[in-house]
Amino acid sequence: QVQLRESGPGLLKPSETLSLMCTVSDNSFVSFYWNWVRQSPGKGLEWIGYIYYSGAANYNPSLKSRVTMSVDTSEKQISLHLKSVTAADTAVYYCARGMYFDYWGQGALVTVSS
């Protein structure tokens, strides 16, 4: 079964750019689109957006001005970039597969603190 693994810096300062990567283990990379979801400590889930292997993307309107996603098809990786972070962006960031979010990574905790 497919495995997803998030990676990236765990600590950022306010105003910096969050950059995370999701690595997909198999060739389903080109058959699905890939979502980013976050969860603030003790809170619910928030959909950030998705990107298809072609690079076509769709973002949550509430985050759209700060979010960019990209793909590296040769490495089967999806990247998330969130600029101008604040403490409110502290969360566990997950990547999840496709329209049905059937497979998830274990998540990457990102803390924003001065």
Add this chain to the structure above:
Amino acid sequence: QTLVTQEPSMTVSPGGTVTLTCASSTGAVTSSSYPNWFQQKPGQPPRALIYSATKKHSWTPARFSGSLLGGKATLTLSDVQPEDEAEYYCLLYSGGSQVFGGGTKLTVL
């Protein structure tokens, strides 16, 4: 933006049946909202249970079922087991975006 509403908490006895609901601020939840349901236990990522309102993933226990009822998406747990204690989230497709509900904390007591 669409607001998706779930019961904040529910309690059920072992062996009992409980139904969780998922409502949309834009109106009735339909199959076009492609309702998804997820289970999340502390310290774990969400686990997909139901997609397209009624369909189960290969790993979804038979005691979980989804439906559309009264303008809402519902998740019914039958013969509830202690291990079903968890947070449950619904997800709706609305206006080109995916929107999660706030989650229902299910206590098995």
